Amino acid sequence: MSTSGTITISQRLKQFSHFLIGDPQQFSLENRIFNAICAISLFIIAINVPYNYVTGLTVTSLIFALLVPVFSFIYFLSRYRKKVNISIALAVIMINVSFAINYFYSGGIQGASLLSFTLAFFLGMLISPRNQYYWWLALNLFTVLGLIIWEYYYPASVDTVYKTRKDIFADMTPTYIISVGVIFVGTVYLKNAYNKEKQRGEEKTRSLEIMNTEKSKLFSLISHDLRNPLAAIQSYLQLMREIELDPENKTQIETELLYVVNSTQEMLYNILVWSKTQMDGLNVNLTPVDVASAIHPILKINKMAVSKKRISLDTNIDASIKVMADINMLQLIVRNLLGNAAKFTPSGGTIFIKTSRAGNKCLIEVRDSGMGIDLSRQPDIFSLKVRSTFGTDNEKGIGLGLFLCKEYTTAQQGQIWFENNREGGSSFYLELPLAN
Structure with a gap:
């Protein structure tokens, strides 16, 4: 009874996962990872709206509230329109712009903004195509270092939002926990996906090796088995040239030879059909x-x-x-x-x-x-x-x-x-x- 329940729950979770991030048969690994990160980001952003408002970070709460519809659109664009590259670019740019604005209203270098930028960079690298890596690295470094330098020379531009030590702990602690949690989940998901792809690749390699071995054996047998009928034909022709056969023996040899040739022809036909299938695939x-x-x-x-x-x-x-x-x-x-x-x-x-x-x-x-x-x-x-x-x-x-x-x-x-x-x-x- 419990096993049946477990299977049902597992199947439902799998169906929900496919609904949320896409079916593996229809979506690429990168697309599914991005959809998963979008869904997690939406959840985190939605939670931060009331939390930041309660802790006194009103502007931060407003910024997160504006990010909810933006990320909903980005998720829709990736999950239902399959425009993953555009979605990734919009997500990375919007996150960096939002965090840059929030930097001035969440305590600057003393606040949780640097942790947020670190998390955003990790997620960006996790989901973006390889040819975009250096662009997002440059954007992150340029934005963060620019904000730090600006605050260093213009400290008054950053609001003092932490009135007590309690406020600092209330902001930094959950940000750190969320960052570590997201990095952990993202890394585990990525490693599992990588291991599955690696296992599929190894299975395909083993299958190809077995097929190649079997094909080598097959062609070895073909070359060997074609010798017998050819040798029989050669012997018969040589016999006809050297000896005058009586009609009865001649008829018997010709009948047997025709049988051998027909059998060989059947074998060659099978080989040709199989070879054509290997090259062109099955056309039914x-x-x-x-x-x-x-x-x-x-x-x-x-x-x-x-x-x-x-x-x-x-x-x-x-x-x-x-x-x-x-x-x-x-x-x-x-x-x-x-x-x-x-x-x-x-x-x-x-x-x-x-x-x-x-x-x-x-x-x-x-x-x-x-x-x-x-x-x-x-x-x-x-x-x-x-x-x-x-x-x-x-x-x-x-x-x-x-x-x-x-x-x-x-x-x-x-x-x-x-x-x-x-x-x-x-x-x-x-x-x-x-x-x-």
Whole structure:
């Protein structure tokens, strides 16, 4: 019960924080820091209006009262108009001008003005862009040193507002406490924000390192696996030049060679698709797609692989189903699922492909009677962690097909998963939204 309450309070505080300083998804870190400082400054200024009036600093109270609408406008400009650079410049200039005027009515160098200038400089440096640092340093030094020099030569220009020691303590103590409190909160907030950004950067770096390692392994496997079909083609051509083959052997070799070339072509197509995705990103064109019309050409293409291994291909395709999909992505997914099924199904086995409705979804099932998926490989089956294995007829791939299936399914707002069948083999399921 208490945990639920804590979560609710935490969520409410987070929502209030986003309302006050802006959502991290929409506002930059600098913008959010400035919004937070504006909100804190407004609170402090509002409190100082009655406090300074009660302690006898009437002019100071009036100056703070005038700052309330000014800072409200600056906060509005930054929080709701996102004009953070203009807001920062206005805030720093207004603070320095206001404190400079207040200097003469709050005891001068004996009062709390220097502490206020120090706090204002800290906040200005905290929120301002790097190219403005020296401008605000120069403004602060010029203003403060100018006021001190002026008071030194013209002491009568500064009002004596502290009639007793009690008045001095009443002004200096809260100013010091507020200054330290604001500096503490600002520093903690900034360090937390910095640590979060640093952690995000480190996570991105680790992800990039992992991806680069996986890509290096992938390209190493590609270069290795392309040698076999090229060597087979070379051997066949050399054999034809040196020996006169009888028609039966010639037909058998040509059939096997064509199968090898088709498999290699499929692998190269996956590589090209993946490379294009890496360079251009995923471009998805979702349109109503007739599932039967999309799948039938894939079945024709895979007939050679199936017939060569004497595998039975059974289908149950509902001709009335249409899905919201990218037809090229859908065909690539089905082609890879059928290719994998053919690869890992032994001679005389069966592959079954079925489409059906499941609520407002279309379910495409590709079931085989092959080897099934080893438990050690299951967690990474859809990832780029290459763990390619040989098929039942020594077919070799690079493990890229199922990774593309997962990427393209997600891009089409669908789901893909697999199950090992009790009777042997595995079933892959592709679920996509039905077209209205």
